[in-house]
Amino acid sequence: MVKKIVILGGSFLQADFISSAITRGLEVFVVDGDKDCYVSQWKSLTFSHLDFSDEVKLRSFCIEKEVDFIYAPCNEIGNLVSARLSKDFGYIYNPTEVVQITLDKSRQREIAKRCNLLHSPTYHVIDSMQSYANIPIKYPAVVKPISSSAGRGVTGVKNYAELENAIDIACEFNGYKNQIIIEEFLDGEQISIETISAMGKHYIVGITLEIIGSEPLFIERCHYMNINIHNLYCYRLNNVVQELLNLIGIKYGPCHIEMKVSGNTISLIEIASRAGGLRNRLMSLAGYPDYNDLILDAYLNHEINEMKIYPPSMHSLVNILLHPEDLRSVVLGKKDSCLQSLYLGNKGPVYDPKNLIDAYGYAFFCGNESLKAYSLEEY
Structure with missing residues (x-):
């Protein structure tokens, strides 16, 4: 049937x-x-x-x-x-309580404190109307809603004078919970890990190097996948990922985990009990397994065939188009036959993009060698 x-x-x-x-x-x-x-x-x-x-x-x-x-x-x-x-x-699905944890950055921070291999950044949680004058904040810091995604409401601050505006911005996007979080700024490379789980057994199935724009908004600009990134981080992050998912209580389906890696320090940014945006297409271009197929296996078959999990064989890149000049990468990629697909939404560039929701399109690239020449980090 x-x-x-x-x-x-x-x-x-x-x-x-x-x-x-x-x-x-x-x-x-x-x-x-x-x-x-x-x-x-x-x-x-x-x-x-x-x-x-x-x-x-x-x-x-x-x-x-x-x-x-x-x-x-x-x-x-x-x-x-x-x-x-x-x-x-x-x-079959993760319990409501587990999903709620992955929507609440403060609860994630508390769980990260229990992870032996994770650094949990210092942070303060305040209600949107609560006074913050006496909170001992170490600068630089990052202000964000307790529950949001796509970089909505996230602002970096260098001093007390910038804090009030950042809190006002965060309050516009506080969605699921009417609170915001102020936490220490984390150095290092930003890595996202895609996982799949079934019956409480977890697998890393994709690793992305995320290139982030400058402060104060830290908007993601492009994402890389290749065998070098996979080999550098997969083994190193596996134990901490396993511990984190078990402590949260993940049983089924995908998770999208963002971490900062600096030297020997691994810090949690956030975890979502869903797949990362655009990841299946990026993984497919890189030669990773079909992420959506694994997700359907987890929920419908309640198990994962380990033979379906393997490292990438190609280089893949997605550029997140925010500014008009970002289209130069599309022209270059098309000329060199590295551009694989282009999606342009119904809107054009906004004057002053604030987060990923303001993106007007996505450009996907694939090749046997480095794709840095097509990356928005060059511009």
């Missing part, structure tokens, strides 16, 4: 997972509050214009369609809704 899956969100960022579910032979229902979202006109699925944050309507929809599974590929609220409904319907 064909299994039915409800996927929460139909934007470009969810499209690759949706394609994988269709290719796997699942009957796919996509719900999104945007009636004109990226996949709304796809003939290979059933699209419903529904705000999936409305759990009452979503629950009725799942009952009506008699679905076997519900999943949010890269949406924080959708992830939490999926956990709640999965418990009610008996679907």
Whole structure:
């Protein structure tokens, strides 16, 4: 019998997972509050214009369609809704409490303190209206919402005079919890680790070197994958990743973990119980395993075939297009046949981009050798 899956969100960022579910032979229902979202006109699925944050309507929809599974590929609220409904319907999913931890940076910091191999940055949590005048903050520091993603509301500050504006910005994006966090600035290379788990067994399946823009906003500009990055970090980070996932209580599915590595010090930035945005396409170009296939295995088969996990064989790069001049990398990559795909959204560049939500497109590159010539870090 064909299994039915409800996927929460139909934007470009969810499209690759949706394609994988269709290719796997699942009957796919996509719900999104945007009636004109990226996949709304796809003939290979059933699209419903529904705000999936409305759990009452979503629950009725799942009952009506008699679905076997519900999943949010890269949406924080959708992830939490999926956990709640999965418990009610008996679907395999991480418990709601576990998902809530991965939406709360302060709880992640407390868990990181219990990890023997992790450095947990010093931090202070304040309510958005709470006075911060007497908090002993060491500068430089980073101010961010307790619960946010894509760099929304994140600001670096060098002194007390910059703190009030940074707190105001963070308060605009505090979403799931009405609190913000002020923590020490972390030096080092920023690495993201993609994992897959089934029955509480965890595997590292992809490692990314993230190139970050300058302060105060620290916007991600481009992401690299290749065998050198994999070999440098996979073995070194494996034990700390295993310990972290076990302490949080992850049992199933993907996780996206961001860390800073400086010398012998490994620091946690944050962890999300979902796949990182754009990672499956970047992994595929690098020659990593099909991440979406592994995710479906974890949730539908409840196990991972270790033969499907292997290191990359190519170099891959994604540029996050924020400024008009970023398109120069696209022109160069196309001329040299390294440009693999280009996505441009319905909006052009914004005057003053603040986070990843302001990106107007993504350019993917692949090659046998270094792709640094096409990277936005050159500009």
